[in-house]
Amino acid sequence: MIPLHVEQVAYTYPNGVVALQNISFSIAPGESIALIGQNGAGKTTLARQLNGLLQPTQGRVLIGDLDTRQHTVAKLAAQVGYVFQHPEHQIFKRTVRDELAFGPRNLGYPADRATALVTQALRLTELTEFAEDHPHDLLPALRKRVTLASVLAMDTPILVLDEPTTGQDARGIQVIGAIIDNLRAAGRTVITISHDIDFCADHCHRLIVLGGGRVLLDGPAEEVFGRPEVLEQTAVELPQLARLTARLGLPLAWQPEALLDALEARQHQQGQQ
Amino acid sequence: MISLYQPRDSPIHRLHPLTKLTLSFGLIAVALGAPVDWAPLLLYVAVLVPLSYVAQVPGPFLSTSWRLLLPFAISLFLIQSFFFPEGTQILARLGPLTVKAEGVRFAFASTVRILLITGALLLTLLTTHPGLLMTGLVQKGFPPPLAYVVVTTLQIVPQMRERARTIIDAQRARGLETQGSLLVRMRALGPLVGPLVLGALLDVEERTLALEARAFSATSAKTSLYDLRDPAAERIARWAVVLGIAGLIAWRLLEALQ
Ligand SMILES: Nc1ncnc2c1ncn2[C@@H]1O[C@H](COP(=O)(O)OP(=O)(O)O)[C@@H](O)[C@H]1O
Ligand SMILES: [Mg+2]
Numbered sequence: 438m439i440p441l442h443v444e445q446v447a448y449t450y451p452n453g454v455v456a457l458q459n460i461s462f463s464i465a466p467g468e469s470i471a472l473i474g475q476n477g478a479g480k481t482t483l484a485r486q487l488n489g490l491l492q493p494t495q496g497r498v499l500i501g502d503l504d505t506r507q508h509t510v511a512k513l514a515a516q517v518g519y520v521f522q523h524p525e526h527q528i529f530k531r532t533v534r535d536e537l538a539f540g541p542r543n544l545g546y547p548a549d550r551a552t553a554l555v556t557q558a559l560r561l562t563e564l565t566e567f568a569e570d571h572p573h574d575l576l577p578a579l580r581k582r583v584t585l586a587s588v589l590a591m592d593t594p595i596l597v598l599d600e601p602t603t604g605q606d607a608r609g610i611q612v613i614g615a616i617i618d619n620l621r622a623a624g625r626t627v628i629t630i631s632h633d634i635d636f637c638a639d640h641c642h643r644l645i646v647l648g649g650g651r652v653l654l655d656g657p658a659e660e661v662f663g664r665p666e667v668l669e670q671t672a673v674e675l676p677q678l679a680r681l682t683a684r685l686g687l688p689l690a691w692q693p694e695a696l697l698d699a700l701e702a703r704q705h706q707q708g709q710q
Numbered sequence: 711m712i713s714l715y716q717p718r719d720s721p722i723h724r725l726h727p728l729t730k731l732t733l734s735f736g737l738i739a740v741a742l743g744a745p746v747d748w749a750p751l752l753l754y755v756a757v758l759v760p761l762s763y764v765a766q767v768p769g770p771f772l773s774t775s776w777r778l779l780l781p782f783a784i785s786l787f788l789i790q791s792f793f794f795p796e797g798t799q800i801l802a803r804l805g806p807l808t809v810k811a812e813g814v815r816f817a818f819a820s821t822v823r824i825l826l827i828t829g830a831l832l833l834t835l836l837t838t839h840p841g842l843l844m845t846g847l848v849q850k851g852f853p854p855p856l857a858y859v860v861v862t863t864l865q866i867v868p869q870m871r872e873r874a875r876t877i878i879d880a881q882r883a884r885g886l887e888t889q890g891s892l893l894v895r896m897r898a899l900g901p902l903v904g905p906l907v908l909g910a911l912l913d914v915e916e917r918t919l920a921l922e923a924r925a926f927s928a929t930s931a932k933t934s935l936y937d938l939r940d941p942a943a944e945r946i947a948r949w950a951v952v953l954g955i956a957g958l959i960a961w962r963l964l965e966a967l968q
């Protein structure tokens with residue numbers, strides 16, 4: 438398991454758009470991070486720096502001790518798995534199982550390890566029953582899970598997920614959330630880009646808030662959700678329950694149990710008065 | 711939608727879209743009908759390149775044109791010069807492989823044809839707003855569904871380029887090595903071309919559905935956002951080109967029949 442360092446990174450697209458400015462943070466193994474911010478804030482651009490698809494125009498990105506400027510994306514792929522936002526473009530094998538084996542084979546894993554990883558990824562994404570189907574015969578939501586599974590099968594210490602929950606039904610969101618929790622419990626690093634702030638609150642312990650290509654906030658959920666005025670700048674709303682606690686004048690909470698605790702504490706207080 | 715269109719104020723931009731399309735096809739017909747292999751190259755250099763300067767788009771024209779050509783040219787030369795079946799005149803030997811003169815000639819002829827065809831259509835697309843192209847065709851009595859398919863198919867090229875970039879990124883992120891020796895790159899072709907072709911097929915399907923959803927099969931006259939100027943001179947020029955193409959084809963056919 439390896440750490441990830443982003444050091445004073447700036448990035449300007451070839452057409453002159455300044456997408457990132459002076460970004461620095463480190464991520465330790467076992468962290469589950471959410472990247473949030475409004476459209477155009479620079480989330481995808483930043484995520485693409487993390488596996489070398491884009492290289493910083495200033496500063497550097499270190500994956501363990503690999504500088505992304507000195508290695509090919511294919512080489513870095515053994516360390517960082519990246520699930521694309523519109524992944525249907527990458528599918529090309531005739532069966533789901535073969536599609537999943539593509540990554541491990543590229544990375545040169547021995548056949549038995551690759552097979553085991555594919556089987557495990559199928560199970561985690563609840564795709565086992567579709568293993569022999571043609572990926573393009575699946576519903577879009579399942580097809581998207583195929584690409585998540587195809588990256589899981591690469592068994593990388595770090596994973597980047599770009600908008601994994603869009604287009605998923607409630608069950609799909611649950612499955613993806615559970616995968617993130619399991620990866621984290623296994624000491625992997627997961628970085629999730631998502632518009633679904635409730636999903637981030639549930640599955641990520643640290644939030645990095647981007648706005649205008651800069652880091653506006655970086656900290657644990659309770660700290661970030663305590664700064665609604667900054668979140669507003671980049672069009673991020675608090676989770677529904679957090680907004681409810683604010684309206685009720687209760688201490689900040691965004692999980693049902695925490696909200697119930699706060700309510701009970703208040704009732705208790707009122708009973709004593 | 712991604713489009714090649716480059717807004718400028720030039721005489722070429724002001725031509726009726728149908729005129730530009732007709733002239734393109736006329737030029738292509740002349741090039742393909744000419745008796746010498748290098749005719750398309752000559753027409754490209756002597757006609758299309760100067761026109762791209764008149765249209766104030768020489769940069770995008772030249773760079774896109776060559777980028778479109780290069781993959782074709784390389785594979786044609788590789789395959790044809792080594793494997794041209796009827797070749798007898800051997801130019802060079804590379805181990806077990808032989809480069810045959812007939813193969814090289816065939817590859818050259820095909821490459822310059824592709825250069826001219828893509829060049830002519832490219833210049834039309836660079837100088838014509840996609841909406842105007844569509845409107846122009848419909849106003850001239852093209853059935854709307856046909857006009858739609860013509861226009862969107864012409865636009866597939868830039869879309870494919872965008873998509874190719876996405877696919878390359880996605881496969882590299884799954885550990886596919888795409889840089890390095892020729893062998894490495896050839897191995898990368900399958901995972902790149904597969905999704906590209908599939909995506910294009912899905913697009914065509916979507917386009918057909920979009921047609922139906924937009925009530926394109928309805929028969930009433932469609933109102934149009936743009937009102938296009940079409941001077942008599944252009945109409946006459948178009949008919950002349952059409953007659954010219956017909957004449958050329960007839961002449962080549964007659965020649966072949968003798
Ligand atoms: N390929 C590109 N070329 C030029 N500019 C781009 C490109 N991709 C994104 N941008 C610009 O960079 C900024 C950040 O975009 P992006 O990282 O996609 O934001 P997000 O993922 O947060 O929506 C935006 O202003 C966007 O328009
Ligand atoms: Mg994005």
